[in-house]
Amino acid sequence: MLHNVIILPHAATHTASLVTKRFFTKMKTGFNFTYTFATGRPYYNFMVDNGTGKYQLKDQGITKPYNSLNFSAEYIPSLGKVKPKAFIVLFASMTNVLGYDAVYGYNYSFSGLEKQPIEPPAKRFYFIGCFISWGVDRTQDAINNNL
Numbered sequence: 001m002l003h004n005v006i007i008l009p010h011a012a013t014h015t016a017s018l019v020t021k022r023f024f025t026k027m028k029t030g031f032n033f034t035y036t037f038a039t040g041r042p043y044y045n046f047m048v049d050n051g052t053g054k055y056q057l058k059d060q061g062i063t064k065p066y067n068s069l070n071f072s073a074e075y076i077p078s079l080g081k082v083k084p085k086a087f088i089v090l091f092a093s094m095t096n097v098l099g100y101d102a103v104y105g106y107n108y109s110f111s112g113l114e115k116q117p118i119e120p121p122a123k124r125f126y127f128i129g130c131f132i133s134w135g136v137d138r139t140q141d142a143i144n145n146n147l
Contacts, residue, residue, distance in 0.1 A: 012038040038066040087133040
């Protein structure tokens with residue numbers, strides 16, 4: 001039998017993303033920017049009360065708002081070639097270009113007196129890749145999907 005069930009919010013109240021993509025056919029290159037914003041997320045610290053043995057809410061609050069500007073670019077060297085043997089895409093991206101300090105919640109000490117922010121392992125993430133497809137010519141698909 002359940003008693004005193006409380007449902008607490010755990011997600012950001014508002015989120016928004018702005019995405020812009022532009023592909024330059026003559027340069028065979030595309031550039032993409034994404035900005036993401038979210039209001040702060042609620043966080044809670046439940047601890048066992050030594051007297052009653054029941055969980056009690058000892059701390060709660062809302063994290064600071066989340067912001068992230070991300071950038072990516074792709075280069076398609078086989079674009080425009082007649083019957084290429086392989087379709088190649090060179091890709092690079094960077095998340096959190098401006099280095100915003102994100103806080104997703106808090107970890108609490110055993111006593112609950114100290115809290116430490118839960119942050120991403122790195123401020124920025126970089127990715128560089130090369131994608132190669134052999135067989136069917138997908139050049140037109142790449143152009144149509146990036147315009």
